[in-house]
Amino acid sequence: MSSGPVDVVVVGSGPNGLAAAVTMAKAGLSVRVFEAAGTAGGGSRSAELTLPGHLHDVCSAVHPMAFASPFFRAFGIDRRVDFVTPEVSYAQVLDGGRAALAWHDLERTAEGLGADGAAWRRLFEPLLMERDAVVDFAMSPILRGPKHPFAATAMGLRMLASARAADAGFRTEEAGALLAGVSAHSIGPVASLGARAAGLLLGMLAHAPGGWPIPVGGSQAIVDALVADLRANGGELVTETRVHSLRELPSAHAVLLDVTPRALDGIAGDLLPNGYRSVLRRFRYGNAAAKVDYVLDGPVPWANAEVARAGTVHIGGSAAEIDAGERQLARGVHPKQPYVLVSQPSGFDPSRAPAGHTVLWAYTHVPRASGRDMTDAVTARIEQYAPGFRDRIVASAAIPASAMQLYNPNYIDGDIASGAASVGQLVARPVLSGTPWRTPLGGVYLCSASTSPGPGVHGMAGWHAARTALRDVFGIATPPPLAP
Numbered sequence: 001m002s003s004g005p006v007d008v009v010v011v012g013s014g015p016n017g018l019a020a021a022v023t024m025a026k027a028g029l030s031v032r033v034f035e036a037a038g039t040a041g042g043g044s045r046s047a048e049l050t051l052p053g054h055l056h057d058v059c060s061a062v063h064p065m066a067f068a069s070p071f072f073r074a075f076g077i078d079r080r081v082d083f084v085t086p087e088v089s090y091a092q093v094l095d096g097g098r099a100a101l102a103w104h105d106l107e108r109t110a111e112g113l114g115a116d117g118a119a120w121r122r123l124f125e126p127l128l129m130e131r132d133a134v135v136d137f138a139m140s141p142i143l144r145g146p147k148h149p150f151a152a153t154a155m156g157l158r159m160l161a162s163a164r165a166a167d168a169g170f171r172t173e174e175a176g177a178l179l180a181g182v183s184a185h186s187i188g189p190v191a192s193l194g195a196r197a198a199g200l201l202l203g204m205l206a207h208a209p210g211g212w213p214i215p216v217g218g219s220q221a222i223v224d225a226l227v228a229d230l231r232a233n234g235g236e237l238v239t240e241t242r243v244h245s246l247r248e249l250p251s252a253h254a255v256l257l258d259v260t261p262r263a264l265d266g267i268a269g270d271l272l273p274n275g276y277r278s279v280l281r282r283f284r285y286g287n288a289a290a291k292v293d294y295v296l297d298g299p300v301p302w303a304n305a306e307v308a309r310a311g312t313v314h315i316g317g318s319a320a321e322i323d324a325g326e327r328q329l330a331r332g333v334h335p336k337q338p339y340v341l342v343s344q345p346s347g348f349d350p351s352r353a354p355a356g357h358t359v360l361w362a363y364t365h366v367p368r369a370s371g372r373d374m375t376d377a378v379t380a381r382i383e384q385y386a387p388g389f390r391d392r393i394v395a396s397a398a399i400p401a402s403a404m405q406l407y408n409p410n411y412i413d414g415d416i417a418s419g420a421a422s423v424g425q426l427v428a429r430p431v432l433s434g435t436p437w438r439t440p441l442g443g444v445y446l447c448s449a450s451t452s453p454g455p456g457v458h459g460m461a462g463w464h465a466a467r468t469a470l471r472d473v474f475g476i477a478t479p480p481p482l483a484p
């Protein structure tokens with residue numbers, strides 16, 4: 001391990017660890033990042049998982065927070081990475097060649113939803129008008145108190161109203177399934193408050209400026225931009241170094257850990273007070289995701305041709321069917337009809353595969369620690385809505401949920417959210433506090449997706465933790481500008 005003293009050590013180079021690292025480096029501090037894997041990036045890496053020359057996103061693929069996250073906006077990610085915004089943010093495929101489409105354009109979406117168009121508009125238009133305030137509310141710990149009470153109330157009322165039923169009270173199967181499909185991102189029954197919070201935030205961003213963008217060259221491009229900025233400001237990145245104890249680290253004034261509460265309990269050990277250790281041990285991890293990546297010899301032959309215009313496709317049937325599958329999952333069984341999330345980047349970024357080929361990214365929800373290879377199940381699910389899909393497959397690669405934790409220790413038993421995203425754990429993540437990143441150990445902070453505001457590539461936990469540490473440890477009350 002590189003042993004010279006530094007101002008700041010960051011453990012883990014996921015989007016949050018790197019957000020913390022660049023914030024500290026821009027403040028003029030010396031920063032060293034230790035990463036267990038051979039490359040930086042955590043859940044935002046891209047790699048040739050199947051055939052040479054075919055670039056797959058290993059974890060995250062689509063970035064609804066890229067233009068909305070206050071951290072990424074301050075960092076100027078749009079000036080550092082090229083993104084493409086699909087004209088359909090997400091599609092919900094249904095039987096009989098039907099599909100519901102969430103166009104980037106809210107009006108066009110409402111038109112397509114027929115009898116439910118006005119209700120869809122009523123759900124999202126007020127949130128969109130207060131977009132920055134809604135994002136600010138969703139990206140801050142609740143105990144800080146909403147800076148924008150109107151936006152918080154609008155969001156809260158919609159969560160309560162839409163969580164009453166799986167179909168959220170929509171009259172058509174299309175609109176109910178469209179909202180259920182986006183709510184199911186959070187892994188769990190779609191009518192739970194946690195799922196609705198995710199669905200409303202992601203659903204709003206689908207219609208916001210920037211939509212659900214896809215980085216040209218894969219999610220790795222976001223990490224590359226963060227690492228380049230870190231290095232330009234004198235920061236160091238040390239890979240292939242897993243940290244097991246705080247005692248191994250070089251002398252530093254502040255340590256920011258992009259790890260789970262369970263890992264913090266191990267790394268800090270008996271340096272932590274018992275009360276806090278039991279809070280860390282009570283933190284719950286959720287059900288899991290199993291990944292399948294494909295190389296195809298052309299685009300997916302969707303029964304409904306318009307689905308090709310979507311960056312993301314949700315497969316799960318009606319709202320009731322999606323909910324039933326997620327409830328089976330909550331009982332610890334593999335759903336009979338699994339929910340599948342598909343991203344089809346090749347239609348928007350031809351650089352991912354050689355001419356004539358496309359890459360396709362998919363994952364499905366499975367019980368925690370499942371070791372099942374889900375290739376056949378996911379293939380069958382896509383084939384159901386895209387007859388002929390199977391014949392287009394040139395190669396595929398599966399990552400079962402149980403292998404996720406080997407790839408990244410933050411995905412305990414395959415929980416890609418690094419902690420169940422229930423309302424309780426979104427409010428107290430991992431503790432109920434206005435500064436939940438601070439630990440009882442002076443100068444030691446948690447900054448991963450296991451802390452507020454939770455999962456996703458937005459860098460916000462890292463940014464919040466870094467700004468708290470700048471104030472606490474270095475007396476810097478005004479965080480540095482991050483723009484290029």
Ligand SMILES: Cc1cc2nc3c(=O)[nH]c(=O)nc-3n(C[C@H](O)[C@H](O)[C@H](O)COP(=O)(O)OP(=O)(O)OC[C@H]3O[C@@H](n4cnc5c(N)ncnc54)[C@H](O)[C@@H]3O)c2cc1C
Pocket residue numbers: 011012013014015016017018034035036037040041042043044058059060061062063064065241242243244258259263289291363407408409410411416417447448449450454455456457458
């Ligand atoms: C399959 C999958 C699909 C996803 N899809 C999306 C998506 O499309 N859009 C989206 O916004 N989000 C998506 N996510 C979620 C997103 O990737 C994560 O929420 C995000 O990466 C969390 O960032 P993080 O910095 O907190 O942690 P991570 O990205 O998990 O990074 C943690 C890093 O810390 C390192 N580390 C951990 N412990 C140690 C240690 N002791 N010593 C040294 N290094 C350590 C790990 O190796 C890892 O590199 C997806 C995740 C997965 C797995």
